[in-house]
Amino acid sequence: MADTAAHLDGNSLAGPLSEILAVEPTAAWWRCPECARSGPLAELHVYGPEPGLTARCPGCAYIALRLVREDGYAWLTMGSAAGAFRFPTA
Amino acid sequence: MRPVPWRPARLLARSPQTPTARTLVFSVPGWPGHLPGQHVDVRLTAADGYRAVRSYSLAAPADGERVELGVQSVPGGEVSPYLADVLPVDALVEVRGPLGNWFVLRPGTLAPVLLVAGGAGVVPLVSMVRAHRAAALRGPLRLLYSVRGPDDLWYREQWADRHADFDLALLYTRVAPPGDRRGPERITARDLAAAAAALGPDGTAYVCGPTGFVESAADLLTGLGVDPATVRTERFG
Secondary structure (H helix, E strand, C coil): CCCCCCCEEHHHHHHHHHCCCCCCCCCCEEECCCCCCEEEHHHCEEECCCCEEEEECCCCCCEEEEEEEECCEEEEEECCCCCCEEEECC | CCCCCEEEEEEEEEEECCCCEEEEEEECCCCCCCCCCCEEEEEEECCCCCEEEEEEEECCCCECCEEEEEEECCCCCCCHHHHHHCCCCCCEEEEEEEECCCCCCCCCCCCCEEEEEEHHHHHHHHHHHHHHHHCCCCCCEEEEEEECCHHHCCCHHHHHCCCCCEEEEEEECCCCCCCCCCCCCCCCHHHHHHHHHHHCCCCEEEEEECHHHHHHHHHHHHHCCCCHHHEEEEECC
8 A cells, every 4th residue: 555546445444443443343344335235344435535534335326325535533434425423533 | 424534643663674764653642443444644844834635545454553554655745755765763754544444444344455556656555465365264365466677565474474275476567586487567468367367246346556557457347347336546646
């Protein structure tokens, strides 16, 4: 995992999501509501750059989740609609 | 809830792997251990408080407080050139981990395992090879390692010292050494065919490397009839 800006995958969310989840998330199973493809969070395609990360379905690019981090907070949106949860991280 | 904590990590040693790649060994008090394939986040804090975080794969199985990372220096990068060539021995950084529970090879796996590495993607996979070497019970493990040329090969001493149940193929993409009958070219279905067939119904493939390499190698595997659900991938950009 280098400094460059091509898309990464859900493996790279392990650290950022560990700030707000108690269970290791990369093996979590997900089914795309758009194209019905399924697989683990690790296989989602992740686009940056920090501090905003967008995880998309590898099949159809539907947004699975968005994570934005700032000092003391992380904003997590599940799915492609609006409505973020703000978690304290400090 | 118990977030994965940041822990101070002291640089014990640095050694070259290639002209631009380094092994960094840290001592991390309180390190809880890890599985082959897992990674860490490394955090650097500048004097003015500016922070940068990057992910690096663990290159060796768990060994107490010793944590070995592989760092490829990326030209113009904010973090990797500093870690590769500037951070002094004995200096402190912070690490968070172990991270990832999907791209891991669990100890005691007896089914066939295929590892496909592109460039620096070999780092988490060499951790799997080293764990396999140390295991009393193990199944067949095969590594296909794609590199530009002989100068770009990481972990030479590891490959010189083969062990039972382990098979290695080096795939050169630009410059092949004398005597290499394959000749330099990018990874093809021909390179993967025998390994894909040997996976059988119970095997698992792990593919790690730059994004383009991972996508093409994973597509080649599924094109050869490997169930996509048994192909685990990790991209690093």
